[in-house]
Amino acid sequence: MTSGRATSMSDREPAVGADTLLTVDNVEVIYDEVILVLRGMSLIVPRGEVVALLGSNGAGKSTTLKAITGLLPTEHGAVTEGTVTFDGADITRAEPAERVRRGIALVMEGRRVFEHLTVHENLVAGAYTRGAAADFDRVYGFLPRLAGLRGRVAGYLSGGEQQMLAIGRALMSDPRLLLLDEPSLGLAPLLVDEMFDIVRRLNTDLGLTALLVEQNARRALAVAHRGYVMESGRIVLAGTAAELADNPDVKEFYLGLGEAGGRRSYRDVKHYKRRKRWL
């Protein structure tokens, strides 16, 4: 089913089957009818796992998430080829709201909380598709810090608090698959730790399946079961988290480690990148 261009490093690379929650198959995305951003993009998210999607700025990670959540039309973009399948149903052209009702939630890049709404009202908005079934206690229980901020206006929260709210808001729709777009971006180191711990607990405590987009490869691979590396709009590497963390190219580009295990300068990495392109 995949385009076969990606380098798989594992024979345990999952095949599409009953245990697959999300399949992105050979997807092409074009913005403004001319800008080709994704090409032959394929990935699988098995039920119950955390999958990391790594790649540098502009690789097409957010675009992939927009294709999964149905946001592309709001940016003059479209899936022009391939399919997105969630839990056995083809959702390639479904409305965003239908995807939410099916169980997909997105924590957007840059947090994007409703700034003029209170914390609680943000959660109310997140629970829009749930009606009377909205379970606030579950989310306040999972993120106790939010409970203390309930009445605060979201725009005035700190970055870490906003990120937590963005996750809590996404949880309100009671999703089965949570997509997270660079949740640690721009946070202080201590908060980055907390954020990755929350991602881990989403999986272990709430049993959620997650697709985690990150530039912080080391931290992402520490919480993920498996991962993909994206470059220029398609997958170039796939494998279990351990395999990726061990892969010399990943070490080189995303973990900033040379073969000797020491830190390389950015200039070296850039030079190496020019020399040895995957494409």
Added chain:
Amino acid sequence: MSQFVQLTVYGLANGAVLALAALGFVLIYKATSVINFAQGELLLVGAYLFYTAFVLLRLPFAVAVLVGVAAAAVLGVGIERVILRPLIGEDPIAVIMVTIGLAAVLKAVVTMFFGTTPREMPKVLPAGTATVAGATVPLDRLVAVAVAVVVLAAFTVFFRWSRHGVAMRAVADDQQAALVQGISVRRIFALAWAFAAVSALIAGLLLADIAELSQNLGTFGLVVFPVVILGGLDSVPGTIIGGAVIGLVSQYAEGMSAGASQVAPYVVLVLILLLRPYGLFGQPRIERV
């Protein structure tokens, strides 16, 4: 003293009707970012919709109100669906031009069916007078204020506590983020227009009753602009205060010199904008690092 009380009651009644009329404008602007220059004409059409149901079709008052409200809601949704939705993403100036065109069309349709001479409408608000603080004031103004207060309170409750009201404010804040929550932005746009048309109908009905049912109702809509700019364009409480301030100041000015009520709203507007560029209650963009 008694003249002051009278002017206050007249001013509050005008202010209440203005706030209702402006509410629709604010809802549309807040949810859809469209500046609706046809708000006054929605008032006009609303009043004639009620007139049609109540006088021409001879429906009982309560039924006529319900029919009018339903027709206004359908009209609002229809305008959004047919005229505004295809323009989503277009230049705001182009959209403004379209709403100006819409105003002309709505006015023309009313003229076509009802002509330009004022229509007789039986009074629906009580006709007597009451004594307030030693002054004799017409009952209909007091009831108009009460009706507006109830309607505005109902909207406020809706926005604060109902799921759809919160969703509407979420759309106003960030459309893409709202979509991701499963909120149908299209449905919220339709809802905003329906509410705008309904609140305009109520305002038009009150105004037709305390003044007269004629084309002038549309002109009254012009005063909506000082009210909403004063209130900050996107704030419901701001709209209420804005309506009251403009209504009162106009009446007091009129009390001092006949005709002054025509310019007073704009003088107040300029003065307040000099002090507060976002209006009294406008939301400044939240900036934090």
